[in-house]
Amino acid sequence: MTDNELCKSITEAIAAAWLKPDQHGLPIALRFSTLAAILFRQNEGKQGAGLTGGKQQEDLFRDMLLYSDKRFSETGTPEVKDADYYFNNLPLSHKTIGYNGVGALALAWSKNGPDGLVRNKFHASMVIMCFRDLKMGGALKGQLQGAYVVPRDWLQGNISFSSNNKTDSLIPASEIARAMAYATSHALFVPLTYRHEAGGAARVSLWYSGAGKESPPLDPPTTT
Known part of the structure; x- marks a missing residue:
């Protein structure tokens, strides 16, 4: 299968996952959207919120996929350095554009010395999860909220990197807009x-959420 055909399967899998009900009968898309909003709101205005929030959103999206479809996995063979999760062993890099995001992304938000790891090549197809406010202008004006699946071979052949004081693998917002437009025109987009x-005043608590039998979820404290 071509990269486009594989990414079409991923797009269909995401769309199907969002339509499924969770254990309470609510669409998974609604649960995902609400939790994403809570994470954004609880990080707003805090130092380091961009990187912290981005990692939280990536984990939320990955866990949603793992819950919904067994074809998604955390690891693959062989492991690919840019992959955040896998679909039938196809590596996928996950990127998030926040509600107030400009739209510029990077393969890695760090600068490495001449002997360090240099990320200037795409080793995985990319899922861009866009939550951006539709009223915002800029390079991403008019881009809808949702998941954009962009094939690796298209990224490698069409995207040019730039640099700033934080990274040498910067993908400017104008390039991201092109990638999103490509995904949309090739039916590789799932609206959300x-x-x-x-998000309101709620917050996601790691303490109460628990993890498996060894550390089950806790009931919230009583007010009496």
Whole structure:
């Protein structure tokens, strides 16, 4: 299968996952959207919120996929350095554009010395999860909220990197807009209804969430 055909399968898998009900009967898309909003809101205005929030959103999206479809996995064979998760062993790099995001992304937000790891080549197809406010202007003006799946071979042949004080693998917003337009025109886009205000004053608690039998979820404290 070509990269485009594989990415079409991934797009269909994401769309199907969002339509599935969770254990309470609510669409997974609604649960995902609400939790994403809560994470964004609880990080707003805090130092390092961009990197911290981005990692949290990546983990949320990955866990949603693993919950919904067994074809997604955390690891693959062989391991690919840019991969955040895999679909039938196809490596996928995950990127998030936040509600107030400009749209510039990077393969790695760090600068490595001449002997360090240099990331200037795409080793995985990319899933761009866009939560951006539709009223914002800039290079991404008009781009809809949702998941954009961009094939690795298209990225490698069409995207040019730039540099700033934080990274040498910067993908400017104008290049991201081109990638999103490509995904949209090739039916590699899944729209998501996202309401930023749904985050409200709630917060996601690692302490109460638990993890498996060894550390089951805790009930919230009583007020009496």
